[in-house]
Amino acid sequence: MIQQSNTVIRASFLHFINDPAKVENIDDAYQYISDGLLVIENGKVKSLTPFNDKSADLYPHLEDKRGQLIMPGFIDTHIHYPQTEMIAAYGEQLLEWLETYTFPTEKQFKDKLYAQKISQFFINELLKNGTTSALVFGTVHPESVDALFEEAEKIDMRMIAGKVMMDRNAPNYLLDTAQSSYDQSKVLIEKWHNKGRLQYAITPRFAPTSTPEQLTLAGKLKAEYPDVYVQTHLSENIDEIEWVKSLFPEREGYLDVYEHYGLTGEKSVFAHCIHLTDKEWDTLAKTKSVIAFCPTSNLFLGSGLFNLDKADEHHVPVGLATDVGGGTSFSQLRSLSEAYKIMQLQGKKLSVFKGLYLATLGSAQSLSLDHKVGNFEKGKEADFIVLDWAATELQTLRLENSNSLQDKLFALMMLGDERNIHSTYVAGKLVYSVAD
Numbered sequence: 001m002i003q004q005s006n007t008v009i010r011a012s013f014l015h016f017i018n019d020p021a022k023v024e025n026i027d028d029a030y031q032y033i034s035d036g037l038l039v040i041e042n043g044k045v046k047s048l049t050p051f052n053d054k055s056a057d058l059y060p061h062l063e064d065k066r067g068q069l070i071m072p073g074f075i076d077t078h079i080h081y082p083q084t085e086m087i088a089a090y091g092e093q094l095l096e097w098l099e100t101y102t103f104p105t106e107k108q109f110k111d112k113l114y115a116q117k118i119s120q121f122f123i124n125e126l127l128k129n130g131t132t133s134a135l136v137f138g139t140v141h142p143e144s145v146d147a148l149f150e151e152a153e154k155i156d157m158r159m160i161a162g163k164v165m166m167d168r169n170a171p172n173y174l175l176d177t178a179q180s181s182y183d184q185s186k187v188l189i190e191k192w193h194n195k196g197r198l199q200y201a202i203t204p205r206f207a208p209t210s211t212p213e214q215l216t217l218a219g220k221l222k223a224e225y226p227d228v229y230v231q232t233h234l235s236e237n238i239d240e241i242e243w244v245k246s247l248f249p250e251r252e253g254y255l256d257v258y259e260h261y262g263l264t265g266e267k268s269v270f271a272h273c274i275h276l277t278d279k280e281w282d283t284l285a286k287t288k289s290v291i292a293f294c295p296t297s298n299l300f301l302g303s304g305l306f307n308l309d310k311a312d313e314h315h316v317p318v319g320l321a322t323d324v325g326g327g328t329s330f331s332q333l334r335s336l337s338e339a340y341k342i343m344q345l346q347g348k349k350l351s352v353f354k355g356l357y358l359a360t361l362g363s364a365q366s367l368s369l370d371h372k373v374g375n376f377e378k379g380k381e382a383d384f385i386v387l388d389w390a391a392t393e394l395q396t397l398r399l400e401n402s403n404s405l406q407d408k409l410f411a412l413m414m415l416g417d418e419r420n421i422h423s424t425y426v427a428g429k430l431v432y433s434v435a436d
């Protein structure tokens with residue numbers, strides 16, 4: 001363990017304490033300190049307080065970032081790192097898109113050196129966009145997961161990832177078998193789960209690409225390692241749902257397949273969940289399963305409009321996600337801007353407080369990580385970002401006439417992107433910064 005010295009920063013701070021949907025008064029959901037002082041010790045938050053004159057005497061070497069906004073790092077609850085290079089591929093919906101673009105790209109990750117190269121690029125891209133933790137799909141190749149974890153470990157980044165399990169309905173060159181997927185996942189769990197800040201996720205791609213035998217073994221793994229995550233896809237696209245029904249006629253529907261094989265639960269994260277039945281909403285709630293909401297992907301692939309309010313009504317935890325390469329940006333600010341429009345198209349609203357909560361504490365809670373990250377409570381791991389309120393001339397102009405915190409934050413959510421991320425800290429250490 002590297003000994004870290006204290007970091008003390010003066011700036012404006014915003015973080016969340018509660019879900020804005022669950023408080024009567026919005027002021028109980030967040031804390032904003034316009035002139036605050038954050039003290040970091042050994043990679044963890046020691047205190048966050050308003051700045052006062054004594055602070056200057058106590059911490060003569062404090063970093064002065066007045067005029068900038070500090071927030072907890074963004075958390076991305078669903079992303080495919082091997083798809084980084086095929087982001088924005090033209091013209092198809094889910095099933096054709098997988099066949100035409102995704103599978104040929106993922107083939108390359110058999111080569112560990114290639115996987116290393118893309119892992120480095122991917123992590124750098126996350127940091128540039130202010131994302132300090134992610135739940136990540138590898139490919140079917142165990143090498144892809146080794147490469148990603150090795151890179152994350154170098155900067156002590158909190159990362160959850162898993163090897164894709166896929167033994168049918170994909171090209172032969174990308175298939176494992178039920179047994180090999182079990183064996184390889186088990187080796188990876190033993191090697192990486194809870195090693196430093198790394199954790200493992202059992203990763204059947206989605207029901208159509210796994211045989212019942214493979215799903216049985218995935219469930220067996222989850223029973224053997226209950227602390228490990230499960231990540232997969234659910235009800236993204238109408239054709240996909242019909243396909244699942246034809247492959248598993250004995251099951252009641254898509255979610256029932258996962259439920260039957262023991263793959264639901266509070267550490268199970270289902271991406272998309274756009275076309276759920278009422279029964280499926282109830283099952284998600286009953287099993288405490290989690291949804292990853294992927295706005296840019298849902299719009300790009302024409303999958304549909306996710307109903308965030310319904311998730312709140314059913315008390316189903318939701319995390320925010322980019323779903324790159326189905327998603328079109330690594331930026332969670334851009335995810336939120338698209339999430340706002342998805343709500344508008346359904347005659348609903350997404351407040352900036354709910355949005356920024358989702359990108360930080362909400363996603364931490366959805367991943368059962370809120371005791372570690374997600375806000376600046378004492379003892380939390382110090383993953384945070386320094387934001388510029390305005391990174392473009394248009395943003396500057398927009399802010400000139402803005403006179404409330406809510407409006408300034410809303411402009412940031414709608415117009416902001418990676419250009420607003422000035423620097424990123426992981427476990428109290430600076431890991432990315434724009435050149436001043």
Ligand SMILES: [Zn+2]
Pocket residue numbers: 078079080233271323326
């Ligand atoms: Zn996905």
